Amino acid sequence: MQAANKLKKQLTAAKFAEEVLTWQHQHGRHDLPWQQPATPYRVLVSEIMLQQTQVSTVIPYFQRWMQALPTLEALASANEDEVMALWQGLGYYSRARNLQKAAHYIVHELNGKFPEELESIQKIPGVGRYTAGAIRSFAYDTYGPIVDGNVRRLFCRIFGIEGPPTSSAVNKELWQYAETLTPEKNNRRFAQGLLDLGATLCTKRNPSCQDCPFASSCVAFQEQRITELPNPKAKKAIPTKIGHFLWIENLENNSLRLVKRPSKGIWASLWSLPEVSEKPLEAELKGSFKHVFSHYKLEAKVWAMTSANVEIMNHLEEANPEYQLPTDAVADLENSKTLNSLGLPTPIRAFIETHWQTKAE
């Protein structure tokens, strides 16, 4: 293939793997929490958490998760609110829901037997091509090609791959390189080496090319095009949306109304202040906040509802029938334990904590 031909001019696949393995042994990361022990469950949880999330952010979440849900069976039988609470603050909450789906799938449909083949691993909910390869490599130490942001940057520079870095053409070429270069042995260390090279040496800015084992053959380094490879992404403007949330206090028992959001869409399956499509008629502004998502900015207004709560909630249910409004959808904020047992979006939680403190004084 094209990848193999380009490769031959520079270095063979065997030589490439040998360099990665040697470098990883001497300079790679060996103390990440999910490396010891690298069981399939621990690798699965860590890889899902690490999707689009930095290592330093994941570590405390991973530790807390393993403390609470140490096995696949524990996750499968856990309460969804507990799962979402453990995930709260990590973002991309469908990952948490998929992770529990994955546990259900393996425990109940695969008889608790974690799959071992690349194709069967990729059938796990939330597991794509990258994560399947990572599980093969890290959990079983078997052949499992990986292409993530680190590998993309590393390969685009070493082999001088041009084009939009996430386009299908570049993506296809990157996976061809990965399949060609991945060895049949020492896959755990090889995969870790690729990630470590990208994360600690071949960084986005100011890469340490003087310490790189591939400096002599790296297209980007030899041609001094480090800042041009991979090609920068085309940036797109993101829209701003207005959101309306309700602040409904029950003064009799000092509680605040929360609702569980739908299982699809933004903040799926998390608890939140009730959201409505338009500003309520009789309400005064309790406060506002802004929040930035990947694909839009949210300008949120929180409206205080002071009376006729029953009517308001009936109206809310009619307007948003997809919202669950069970009788337990009330958090008594005199007891912060109740709040901490539920998963709430970060800005919603921050707003509640701020305004509840103010009131208590």
Add this chain to the structure above:
DNA sequence: AACTCGGGGCT
């Protein structure tokens, strides 16, 4: 191929 999913860290 484009869009939808968060939130934090870093410059």
Add this chain to the structure above:
DNA sequence: AGCCCAGAGTT
């Protein structure tokens, strides 16, 4: 303020 991060699922 902008960009990136051990991506996957949906349309």
